[in-house]
Structure formats: structure tokens, C-alpha cells
Amino acid sequence: MFMITLTEENYIKAIYHLGKQGHEMVNTNALAEAMNTKASSATDMIRKLAEKDYANYKKYKGVSLTESGKKIAVNIIRKHRLWEVFLVEKLNFTWDEVHELAEELEHIKSKKLIDELDAFLGHPTHDPHGDPIPNKDGEMTLVEKTLLSQAQINMKYSCLGVNDSSSEFLQYLNNNDIGLGAIIEVMHIEPFDKSISIKANGKLLTVSQSVAKNLYLKKI
Amino acid sequence: MFMITLTEENYIKAIYHLGKQGHEMVNTNALAEAMNTKASSATDMIRKLAEKDYANYKKYKGVSLTESGKKIAVNIIRKHRLWEVFLVEKLNFTWDEVHELAEELEHIKSKKLIDELDAFLGHPTHDPHGDPIPNKDGEMTLVEKTLLSQAQINMKYSCLGVNDSSSEFLQYLNNNDIGLGAIIEVMHIEPFDKSISIKANGKLLTVSQSVAKNLYLKKI
DNA sequence: ACCATGGTTTAGGTTGGTCTAAAAATATAC
DNA sequence: GTATATTTTTAGACCAACCTAAACCATGGT
Structure with a gap:
């Protein structure tokens, strides 16, 4: 065994x-x-x-x-992210509440459970933070991601996900109405402290460099 | 802590x-x-x-x-049974597959999770084996239950639940089309070995004493 | 009342995961 | 290229949960 x-x-x-x-x-x-x-x-x-x-x-x-270690890791990540989707979509959790609970749920050992959960959720491809969910075979679609800190001025992006999924950071985003899919336009980059002025879902906002380093975007 | x-x-x-x-x-x-x-x-x-x-x-x-020990026990049982309902109703598990998995899930620590799950399932009062689910305050409705082994001849009953929820026993019941709510009529009790002939959902069947001691019924 | 028996507790040891403190290896500085 | 600083490993101990073996209590039969 x-x-x-x-x-x-x-x-x-x-x-x-x-x-x-x-x-x-x-x-x-x-x-x-x-x-x-x-x-x-x-x-x-x-x-x-x-x-x-x-x-x-x-x-x-x-x-x-090793390969066998990676397989285990990917399987845990699959479970973690599926549970996160479940909590948000079915049980009214918000994206900043799910991480720790998913850390517990990801250790439940049952192949059938996770495959049925996957089907129940409609085979989601991304979790509530924008991270890809590995499929049964451990494959996941890696999307081209740009950090807000590396975004170009005057370009339009949509929010793809976060790097740091601590509840503090996620709540900061909530407070500023930034969620997955939010439309973000880079207006100005301050040379002094690298803070960035953006238009997020139409609202003007200035974010610090450390925030910008944790937000993933995709050009649109 | x-x-x-x-x-x-x-x-x-x-x-x-x-x-x-x-x-x-x-x-x-x-x-x-x-x-x-x-x-x-x-x-x-x-x-x-x-x-x-x-x-x-x-x-x-x-x-x-102690009282505090009982509170903990009831809370675990609430979690166990709610998870069982979830597995059967939402994830296509059968009643003989859920027990061990629920033994794992019952230890997940989150009040919000379990209360949301309860609501998501429509506040069920009984699990797939007929056992009552304690509510938030630990109260559960205890129903008058009769064992098949103590049932009266020529009476009609409906199946309320099981005592032994091992998958062997539950699969035996499955094979004989006996589930929660099944209509069971006691036809004959064999004096020699106390085996019981019943009509279960219309089908004739003879069950042993040890089966009869694990099946709960309610008069109808 | 005694003793045999079985159930229960104690004593002492093991394992997994952790710690502190000290030793060893590597990296950096000049 | 040697001295110093940092990182990593080893040595030895602790705690929770378990074990085996031995000692302890309680009860029932005579």
C-alpha cells in the first residue's frame, strides 16, 4: 500500500x-x-x-x-481548483473566501468524487481566481498572461487572474470592483514610483506597483 | 485556541x-x-x-x-449526513458508496460550508440511509422505528432506514430492490430459524434474521 | 472468602513531523 | 585565495497516537 x-x-x-x-x-x-x-x-x-x-x-x-511527484501535485491542484469553483458557484462563497477551505478539501481521496464534481460543475477550465484547472489527465491550458506591471500604456486588457490569492488582496480588488473579466485600460504610468493609473470597468483608479505585480491581464 | x-x-x-x-x-x-x-x-x-x-x-x-462532547459528536454527524445527501443527490453516488467518503468529509472545518451546503440541498431532514440529520442547533427528529425482525405479520410497512450501513448490506438491499420508502409486507415468519417472508415492492422474498435485524420500518 | 478470569490500566517503546543548536558545506567579499 | 557570511544538514529531543507486555482491579463461582 x-x-x-x-x-x-x-x-x-x-x-x-x-x-x-x-x-x-x-x-x-x-x-x-x-x-x-x-x-x-x-x-x-x-x-x-x-x-x-x-x-x-x-x-x-x-x-x-519527479514525474510521479508532479502527477501528485497536479492532481491536488485539480482538486483544489474544482472545489473552489464549487464553493463559489454553488455555495455562495466569494473568491476571497475559498482558498483556505479548498486547502482542506483538496486532500479528500476519491477519484469518483472529483470526477463527478467536475461533471456536476460542467467541466470548468478555470477557477475563481483565473487559474487553469487540470483535466483528468493532468493537462491544463496555459494562457498567455501579462502582469499589469508590464502592461503597455493606452492598451485595453481584461482581467485574467491573480498571482497572490490572499484574501487581503482579493478584498482590495473587490472593493475596487475588479473581478475576473474586468476591463482594464492603462492610462498613465508614474515614473517616480511606478504606480499605474487605470480605468477599471470605467472607473479611474491608481494602483501601486505591488498591486500591479499581482494582477494578470490579457490583451483584447 | x-x-x-x-x-x-x-x-x-x-x-x-x-x-x-x-x-x-x-x-x-x-x-x-x-x-x-x-x-x-x-x-x-x-x-x-x-x-x-x-x-x-x-x-x-x-x-x-459530556455536554460539550455530545455537541461535537452531533455536529460531526450533521456534517456526515449532509455530505451523504450531497453525494447521492448531486454527484450520482449510490447509498452504498457514500459512507466511507463521508467519514473523510465530515472533518472539514467550516461552519459556513456546512450551512451553505444544508441550504443548497434544501435543508434535508434525513440522509440516504434514513438517518435523521441534526439541524444547526443539533436537534433532530427521532422517528418511531420498528426493526423488520420485530414487525407484525400481515402488516404493511415502509422502509425507513438501516442499522448497518456497510456496503455489503446496502448492496444486498439494492439487489432486492429495497430502498428508502420501499413498501414491505410481512407474509410469514418461519419459527425454526426466524427467517421472514416478505413482499417487497410487490416481489416475494425471504430474508434471514440477521438481515431483519438491520432494517428499520414504519407502519403505514 | 477466595481465587480465577477477563477487562483495564500502566510502563516503556516506536513512528511521523516538528523543534533547537551545532556542525558542515557553499557562496561572497576583499 | 583566504576569511566571513549564509545556507543546509545533522544530532538530539519532544509530542501525539499507536504498540506490546506486564501489572492491576472487579467480578462471579465455588
């Missing part, structure tokens, strides 16, 4: 996210930070994952996922 | 069920058996639960739930 623990799953997911879909090496400190734990604990877990062949590990050189 | 672990929740639930809604004392061996563990482990956990004031415990005398 190949038992995989909750904690192992969470480390695998963190390695996947930190290493850009699991391709780059992730260093121990970054992983420990992401897991809210200490480097020594991360080292222990990394060894265990390598032992079980979910991760590639060379001492002092960082960690990356 | 009052942290309650998954394992603690499962022990509390087991004490509740074994002690008939938490009123009777439960002995250590029975609890260990139900939890698939050893008596010594059960003792450890019982002490911890008593420590946290979820259980009343006198050495060598067994364990029962």
Missing part, C-alpha cells in the same frame, strides 16, 4: 508551486518558509520524498519533483 | 454511537474495537478527552460524553 500523508502532499504541492510547475530546483529555506516550518524539518521531509521517489534531491543543491 | 484533532473527533463520534447518543457508559474494549485499535490506546485517548472535558471518565468504569 502506497500511503501518502497529508503533510507529504502539502510539501509536494509547495515544491511544485515554488519551482514553477516543478521544473526548477527549490531551495530548502524557501520550502521551509512556504510550509511555515524550519529548514531542518524541510530537509527531513525532502529526504523522505526522495526516498519514495516523488522528488529529486542532491544534498545542498535543492529539490525538484 | 481549542484545537481538536481528527483522531479525537473520531473517538468522540465512536463513544456517541456506542453509548446510544452518548448517554450510556462505553467500555474501553468496545471503544478500542470500534476504533480498530488496542485497549491501551483507547485508555490514553479517553484520558485526553476527559482532560479536555469532552468525556466523563472513572477508571475501570467506562466513559461517556
